[in-house]
Amino acid sequence: MENNLLEFDLEISRKNIVGFIRKYAKDLNRQGAVVGLSGGIDSSLVLKLCVEALGHKNVIAVMLPERDSGLKNINDAKKFAKELGVRIIYKKITGILSFIGVYSLYPPTFFFKKSFIEKYVRQKRKNLSLKLKKDLFLANLEGGSDEELSKASAFYRIKHRLRSTILFYYSELNNYLLVGCANKSEWLTGFFVKYGDSIADIMPIISLYKTQVFSLSEYLGLPDYIIEKAPSPDLIPGLVDEELLGISYKKLDLILSCFEKGYPTDRIIQISGATDEEIKKVSLYMKKSDYLREWPIRL
Amino acid sequence: MENNLLEFDLEISRKNIVGFIRKYAKDLNRQGAVVGLSGGIDSSLVLKLCVEALGHKNVIAVMLPERDSGLKNINDAKKFAKELGVRIIYKKITGILSFIGVYSLYPPTFFFKKSFIEKYVRQKRKNLSLKLKKDLFLANLEGGSDEELSKASAFYRIKHRLRSTILFYYSELNNYLLVGCANKSEWLTGFFVKYGDSIADIMPIISLYKTQVFSLSEYLGLPDYIIEKAPSPDLIPGLVDEELLGISYKKLDLILSCFEKGYPTDRIIQISGATDEEIKKVSLYMKKSDYLREWPIRL
Numbered sequence: 209m210e211n212n213l214l215e216f217d218l219e220i221s222r223k224n225i226v227g228f229i230r231k232y233a234k235d236l237n238r239q240g241a242v243v244g245l246s247g248g249i250d251s252s253l254v255l256k257l258c259v260e261a262l263g264h265k266n267v268i269a270v271m272l273p274e275r276d277s278g279l280k281n282i283n284d285a286k287k288f289a290k291e292l293g294v295r296i297i298y299k300k301i302t303g304i305l306s307f308i309g310v311y312s313l314y315p316p317t318f319f320f321k322k323s324f325i326e327k328y329v330r331q332k333r334k335n336l337s338l339k340l341k342k343d344l345f346l347a348n349l350e351g352g353s354d355e356e357l358s359k360a361s362a363f364y365r366i367k368h369r370l371r372s373t374i375l376f377y378y379s380e381l382n383n384y385l386l387v388g389c390a391n392k393s394e395w396l397t398g399f400f401v402k403y404g405d406s407i408a409d410i411m412p413i414i415s416l417y418k419t420q421v422f423s424l425s426e427y428l429g430l431p432d433y434i435i436e437k438a439p440s441p442d443l444i445p446g447l448v449d450e451e452l453l454g455i456s457y458k459k460l461d462l463i464l465s466c467f468e469k470g471y472p473t474d475r476i477i478q479i480s481g482a483t484d485e486e487i488k489k490v491s492l493y494m495k496k497s498d499y500l501r502e503w504p505i506r507l
Numbered sequence: 508m509e510n511n512l513l514e515f516d517l518e519i520s521r522k523n524i525v526g527f528i529r530k531y532a533k534d535l536n537r538q539g540a541v542v543g544l545s546g547g548i549d550s551s552l553v554l555k556l557c558v559e560a561l562g563h564k565n566v567i568a569v570m571l572p573e574r575d576s577g578l579k580n581i582n583d584a585k586k587f588a589k590e591l592g593v594r595i596i597y598k599k600i601t602g603i604l605s606f607i608g609v610y611s612l613y614p615p616t617f618f619f620k621k622s623f624i625e626k627y628v629r630q631k632r633k634n635l636s637l638k639l640k641k642d643l644f645l646a647n648l649e650g651g652s653d654e655e656l657s658k659a660s661a662f663y664r665i666k667h668r669l670r671s672t673i674l675f676y677y678s679e680l681n682n683y684l685l686v687g688c689a690n691k692s693e694w695l696t697g698f699f700v701k702y703g704d705s706i707a708d709i710m711p712i713i714s715l716y717k718t719q720v721f722s723l724s725e726y727l728g729l730p731d732y733i734i735e736k737a738p739s740p741d742l743i744p745g746l747v748d749e750e751l752l753g754i755s756y757k758k759l760d761l762i763l764s765c766f767e768k769g770y771p772t773d774r775i776i777q778i779s780g781a782t783d784e785e786i787k788k789v790s791l792y793m794k795k796s797d798y799l800r801e802w803p804i805r806l
Contacts, residue, residue, distance in 0.1 A: 224806065225806060228806040232804060236650065237649075237650055237651050237652060238650075239652060299607070303606060304603050304606060304607075307602060307603060308598070308673060308676060310676070313680075350536075351535065351536055351537075351682065352536050352682070353536060353538060353682050355682075358679060358680055358681065358682040359680065361679045362676050362677075362679035362680035365675065365676070365679060366672060366673075366675070366676040366679075369671075369672040369675060369676075370669075370672050372668075372672075372702070373665060373668040373669050373671075373672050374607060374665075376664065376665070376668060376702070377607060377609070377661050377664070377665045377668075378661075380657060380660045380661035380664060380665075381612075381657055381658065381661035382657065383650065383651070383652050383654075383657040388803055403671070403675070403702055403706050406803075407702050407802075407803060408803045409803060409804065410803055410804045410805075410806075411803045411804065411805045411806065412806050413806075414805050414806065415805070415806055501802075503706075503800075504687055504705075504706060504707045504708060504709055504710045505531060505708065505709045505710065506709075506710045506713050506714070507523065507524060507527040507709075507710065507711050507712075507713065507714055
């Protein structure tokens with residue numbers, strides 16, 4: 209297996225990213241950086257690199273949890289921000305989402321056991337997928353007139369968009385850079401919310417695949433409580449990235465980097481260990497998500 | 508004066524826009540359109556064209572006023588939406604902005620006479636401009652470390668971004684197109700909020716200059732209460748577009764269309780009646796707003 213497609217020089221990468229953050233803070237005349245901290249690996253890595261670039265006194269970690277945010281993630285984020293010594297802004301956005309009517313779409317989950325909810329969500333997703341006769345992530349990218357699909361899209365997307373709105377507010381108020389946390393795996397497959405987590409002033413880790421985000425995080429000594437959990441968008445209880453994408457990050461990243469090299473399918477199969485079907489699926493994700501990387505359609 | 512630079516075939520323009528809206532509703536598999544209605548001329552024109560394209564039963568006018576929204580605009584929007592027979596969603600976002608802390612930046616204005624507030628805002632702007640030694644709109648585009656400037660930017664920008672967040676929510680919930688209202692004059696000069704009023708699914712009037720928006724609105728019979736008021740972003744009491752831009756739309760649009768033709772300065776002066784200084788200012792607005800029309804900076 210040609211795993212080295214994803215290998216990279218960790219120290220050079222770290223220096224490049226730190227230099228990039230410093231350069232744009234200076235060029236755009238900003239006094240520091242704001243990072244939206246979820247407790248996940250991407251935003252933790254970005255926070256760490258911002259601190260390295262600008263110093264902990266010039267970085268604000270903004271936490272914007274809501275009803276469905278995992279408690280472990282909230283606690284992990286708090287703990288990590290405290291360890292780094294950055295200023296923390298903590299604002300629960302449940303009230304805002306509730307006012308808009310978002311929670312009236314799906315019932316609260318805190319009455320139930322976690323295992324029950326996860327089973328319930330999984331079953332609902334399975335039913336919808338069967339009804340639509342397609343992979344749900346693909347259905348999500350393609351859109352369509354199914355009421356349940358529209359409801360689900362509206363439900364999770366506003367959470368990211370609202371967060372970006374508030375993050376920009378704090379960044380502008382302090383004249384700080386808003387530093388985004390998108391990575392290459394999600395950017396290429398459309399695994400993000402348009403004008404949600406895909407907007408910021410700068411995107412320092414967007415040239416790293418998710419598996420590379422893990423490597424760099426380990427290299428920089430990020431704590432286990434950040435690294436050792438399954439990546440999740442943390443928008444709907446119980447759903448993790450790899451289940452939503454229908455493929456492991458290891459395979460996904462290898463397929464994506466093979467595409468980049470222009471390798472033929474048989475070589476991709478050999479390198480990634482993925483099936484022909486998985487490769488086609490990833491290719492379809494890329495194609496169907498093109499519009500997410502574009503501005504509004506103009507007349 | 509070569510005013511005909513801004514003349515265009517109104518009937519062809521109407522048909523093109525209606526066809527454009529219909530095409531993308533169909534292509535993107537959406538059942539209707541959502542328009543954020545402010546009571547101003549741009550969103551009213553877009554609403555009217557959406558109704559023509561998709562029928563009044565398939566269009567939702569979403570009104571999201573806040574503490575500082577002009578009462579006349581709110582009433583005009585309601586009246587116009589009712590006249591067109593579209594579904595209205597009315598949600599005051601004052602509570603959300605207040606929760607985030609936005610209003611703590613500037614005091615409420617309802618205790619004071621309108622004329623007093625306008626004088627106060629004008630004076631504050633003048634002082635800031637003198638302090639920064641530059642045109643305030645330009646200062647706004649360029650950013651910088653002045654605390655008052657940061658505060659003002661944070662204060663007004665979140666209003667548009669929050670609106671877009673909520674507009675996307677309603678459009679996704681109903682599987683409707685989010686139809687944006689940006690015009691060419693504001694798009695080219697940077698007179699908009701990045702990821703605020705500049706995002707939507709489609710932008711049907713972005714190829715029309717503001718003066719052309721007026722012509723088409725008159726042609727389509729938009730009511731006087733929409734047409735006959737000074738365009739304003741309606742974000743800070745008493746501030747109208749032409750004062751913020753420091754130039755009349757008539758001159759601005761002629762200058763912009765001369766730029767498009769590549770005319771030399773003396774010819775632009777002759778055609779637009781603008782001064783050399785005004786032309787330089789517009790050119791600077793265009794240049795300094797480039798970053799507003801770009802995605803986040805990527806490493």
